[in-house]
Amino acid sequence: MKKTALYKKHIDLGAKMVPFAGYEMPVRYGSELEEHHAVRNSVGVFDVSHMGEFLVKGPNALGLIQKICSNDASILTPGKVQYSCLPNADGGIVDDLLVYMLREEEYMLVVNASNIQKDWDWIAKHNDLEAEMENISDNTSLLAVQGPNAINTLQKLTETNLSSLSYYTFTHGKIGFFEAIISATGYTGSGGFEIYVNNESAAQVWDEIMKAGEEFDTKPAGLGSRDTLRLEMGFALYGNDIDDTTSPIEAGLGWITKFSKEFTNSNNLKAQKAAGTKNKLVGFVMEEKGIPRSGYDILDANDNIIGKVTSGSMSPSLGIGIGLGYVETKFTQSDTIFFIAVRKRKLKAKVVRPPFYKA
Amino acid sequence: MNIPQELKYTKDHEWIRVEGSKAVIGVTDFAQRELGDIVYVEIESEGDDLDRGDVFGTVEAVKTVSDLFMPVSGKVIEVNEALEASPETVNEDPYDKGWMIKVEMSDSSELESALSSNDYKDLISE
Numbered sequence: 001m002k003k004t005a006l007y008k009k010h011i012d013l014g015a016k017m018v019p020f021a022g023y024e025m026p027v028r029y030g031s032e033l034e035e036h037h038a039v040r041n042s043v044g045v046f047d048v049s050h051m052g053e054f055l056v057k058g059p060n061a062l063g064l065i066q067k068i069c070s071n072d073a074s075i076l077t078p079g080k081v082q083y084s085c086l087p088n089a090d091g092g093i094v095d096d097l098l099v100y101m102l103r104e105e106e107y108m109l110v111v112n113a114s115n116i117q118k119d120w121d122w123i124a125k126h127n128d129l130e131a132e133m134e135n136i137s138d139n140t141s142l143l144a145v146q147g148p149n150a151i152n153t154l155q156k157l158t159e160t161n162l163s164s165l166s167y168y169t170f171t172h173g174k175i176g177f178f179e180a181i182i183s184a185t186g187y188t189g190s191g192g193f194e195i196y197v198n199n200e201s202a203a204q205v206w207d208e209i210m211k212a213g214e215e216f217d218t219k220p221a222g223l224g225s226r227d228t229l230r231l232e233m234g235f236a237l238y239g240n241d242i243d244d245t246t247s248p249i250e251a252g253l254g255w256i257t258k259f260s261k262e263f264t265n266s267n268n269l270k271a272q273k274a275a276g277t278k279n280k281l282v283g284f285v286m287e288e289k290g291i292p293r294s295g296y297d298i299l300d301a302n303d304n305i306i307g308k309v310t311s312g313s314m315s316p317s318l319g320i321g322i323g324l325g326y327v328e329t330k331f332t333q334s335d336t337i338f339f340i341a342v343r344k345r346k347l348k349a350k351v352v353r354p355p356f357y358k359a
Numbered sequence: 360m361n362i363p364q365e366l367k368y369t370k371d372h373e374w375i376r377v378e379g380s381k382a383v384i385g386v387t388d389f390a391q392r393e394l395g396d397i398v399y400v401e402i403e404s405e406g407d408d409l410d411r412g413d414v415f416g417t418v419e420a421v422k423t424v425s426d427l428f429m430p431v432s433g434k435v436i437e438v439n440e441a442l443e444a445s446p447e448t449v450n451e452d453p454y455d456k457g458w459m460i461k462v463e464m465s466d467s468s469e470l471e472s473a474l475s476s477n478d479y480k481d482l483i484s485e
Contacts, residue, residue: 016393016395027395027422028395031395031450032395032396032421032422033396033398033421224395224421224422228421289399290399290401291398291399291419291424293424313421313422314398314399314419314421316421343401343417
């Protein structure tokens with residue numbers, strides 16, 4: 001089991017550690033609900049150093065990225081970030097990722113921890129253009145400082161004018177004395193920044209952020225609240241809502257699937273977009289007391305199985321059950337009523353277009 | 360970790376408070392810590408005659424769903440209704456206000472196989 005550079009911090013803070021994607025990661029430090037509310041109302045700090053980072057460099061870097069990614073990276077300029085996915089040849093998704101344009105002819109791909117080896121092999125296999133590739137995952141730590149007071153916390157530690165960084169842009173800067181990539185991105189919907197640093201500086205950067213955030217009651221936050229926060233936004237989680245078998249079109253990722261260029265399986269996906277898909281990923285809220293969970297059946301009024309829940313939880317911000325799931329396309333209109341099979345009961349749910357919570 | 364002396368325990372991390380022929384049942388401090396924030400307690404077995412090991416309800420934390428098992432056979436004569444509105448009580452006060460059901464035991468000799476507080480302490484420190 002691997003450990004991040006912040007492992008000792010988590011242990012000292014009394015975190016409950018769980019195995020996740022080959023790492024021992026903090027799922028919570030105290031109360032998941034408190035961590036969730038800290039991010040929504042003030043600021044929380046996540047260690048997400050398990051995420052993978054690949055550098056792609058050289059004159060053919062963009063060519064390789066364009067070939068493997070669904071989104072159009074040619075519109076990026078240095079300092080911009082783009083959400084994208086790696087379609088496979090069979091209609092599914094190898095992974096979803098962020099593409100950073102670091103400088104001319106140099107990109108950073110940020111991938112899911114559980115897919116680091118799979119993605120690396122996939123990209124290498126398609127690298128007939130021979131772009132230079134480097135896996136810096138094991139040397140890179142990533143801290144997500146999220147919430148409305150993230151900017152006030154971090155601004156104390158850097159000369160970079162953080163308010164000038166718009167969503168999905170980044171800059172090379174310093175946090176305290178340490179070189180960092182400061183990125184106005186996140187997976188919570190409450191704003192904030194993601195800070196990439198070397199492993200050697202991670203513990204000191206963590207301490208500085210915690211200290212700077214004291215007046216805002218900054219909390220360390222674990223993977224548990226990260227999941228409820230992302231679900232309230234309707235953000236897809238690889239392995240739950242998208243995987244090797246789900247198409248980006250049915251997953252509602254058509255907006256990052258650009259047919260202005262060719263990429264893996266683009267012809268089939270284009271045809272699929274034109275024809276429509278049999279099933280679609282949809283958001284829903286519970287109309288009765290109960291919590292949907294991944295794997296539960298979705299039923300119509302006559303008890304026919306029309307889909308399956310892929311993510312579900314109690315929403316800490318709303319106090320009701322919310323979820324994502326694939327259902328037959330005719331059931332995906334807003335306000336459509338269907339039912340979730342929660343153990344022995346059949347509970348009413350209503351289709352809602354995410355985000356479930358407006359931060 | 361709070362493990363009251365006067366209670367009996369099970370390997371499923373439940374506690375039993377014996378009151379004559381009746382038993383009050385809940386989950387332990389260790390269990391609530393492992394589960395994390397409890398957001399829903401579903402018990403629909405009031406009035407049911409259940410055997411030891413049967414599921415009498417379900418407790419849902421933010422991330423997990425866990426069944427609750429009868430530590431003794433008997434009839435469920437009372438359910439802690441307060442948990443419906445305030446499931447967090449199980450986190451805050453697992454041995455008192457966070458109790459879950461009261462059972463009229465049909466075979467109190469089953470209690471002989473329950474764990475003492477010391478046995479339970481050994482179990483969770485393994």
